Amino acid sequence: MPIFTQNEINLHTHSFYCGHGTGTLKDYIAEAFKNPQLKVLGFSEHCQTPDEFYADRMRYDVFEDYVEDAFSLKNTEGLTVLCGAECDWNPSYTAYYRYLKERMGLDYILGSVHYYRDRESGRLRYYGKCLDVTPYLSDYVSEYTAMLRSGLFLIGCHPDLYCYHTEWNSLLEEAAREIISTAKETGMILEINGCGFQKKHIREDGSTRHPYPVPEFWKIVREEGVRCCINSDAHHPAHLISHPAFAFASENGLEDLLVKWEISDEGIRAVL
Ligand SMILES: [Zn+2]
Ligand SMILES: [Zn+2]
Numbered sequence: 120m121p122i123f124t125q126n127e128i129n130l131h132t133h134s135f136y137c138g139h140g141t142g143t144l145k146d147y148i149a150e151a152f153k154n155p156q157l158k159v160l161g162f163s164e165h166c167q168t169p170d171e172f173y174a175d176r177m178r179y180d181v182f183e184d185y186v187e188d189a190f191s192l193k194n195t196e197g198l199t200v201l202c203g204a205e206c207d208w209n210p211s212y213t214a215y216y217r218y219l220k221e222r223m224g225l226d227y228i229l230g231s232v233h234y235y236r237d238r239e240s241g242r243l244r245y246y247g248k249c250l251d252v253t254p255y256l257s258d259y260v261s262e263y264t265a266m267l268r269s270g271l272f273l274i275g276c277h278p279d280l281y282c283y284h285t286e287w288n289s290l291l292e293e294a295a296r297e298i299i300s301t302a303k304e305t306g307m308i309l310e311i312n313g314c315g316f317q318k319k320h321i322r323e324d325g326s327t328r329h330p331y332p333v334p335e336f337w338k339i340v341r342e343e344g345v346r347c348c349i350n351s352d353a354h355h356p357a358h359l360i361s362h363p364a365f366a367f368a369s370e371n372g373l374e375d376l377l378v379k380w381e382i383s384d385e386g387i388r389a390v391l
Pocket of ligand 1 (some may be wrong): 205233276279
């Protein structure tokens with residue numbers, strides 16, 4: 120069975136299909152061939168639901184086009200191409216997510232929590248727009264841990280997204296401990312997400328940091344010995360390999376915790 124190290128595989132990418140990414144799937148394949156260490160390229164477009172629950176995601180019929188396009192590229196010579204999707208955790212859609220894997224034949228689905236329900240407007244808003252996450256911390260933790268426990272997903276994506284604009288404090292740490300202990304208990308793999316290195320959070324004093332990954336969060340991951348992986352979460356083919364994410368893993372002592380991925384006829388699974 121072929122086994123791939125983190126340097127050889129990237130399972131989290133977005134193209135023009137998602138509406139906020141750039142490049143076609145073929146552009147990503149061309150970029151992959153420019154990085155000969157990369158042996159496996161996984162497409163993971165943001166999932167839309169048949170009733171179009173997520174207003175700012177692509178239309179459902181476009182999601183179907185994406186899946187067809189990705190499947191047509193699976194026979195690319197010299198590169199293993201996988202077709203997946205990044206799904207927003209939502210208990211109302213677990214049957215649909217299961218259908219994507221078991222009936223529609225996606226190679227994997229990634230689990231994410233991107234949105235919170237704004238208390239004032241009642242609308243779904245992206246955590247990246249939440250200037251103070253404190254009132255929403257318990258929502259994030261309960262959704263993220265439910266996603267980890269669901270057994271549907273291959274990876275828990277950007278688990279520290281909630282720290283985007285809020286500086287590290289004891290409440291954020293408490294949330295981190297709950298998420299990380301759930302990952303440990305369920306054997307779920309947490310993702311060091313390279314997309315955070317493309318973004319900036321400006322602190323009150325004018326200094327900047329990347330919104331995620333957050334070193335304090337990953338220090339606890341290391342202490343608890345929870346398994347992790349690296350994905351670029353590229354939204355542009357040029358960002359296909361996230362060098363800063365690999366440097367982050369090494370600087371934060373996470374290299375020994377990185378899983379390898381085994382790909383067989385039965386699918387993809389982590390090798391510890
Ligand atoms: Zn995401
Ligand atoms: Zn993503």
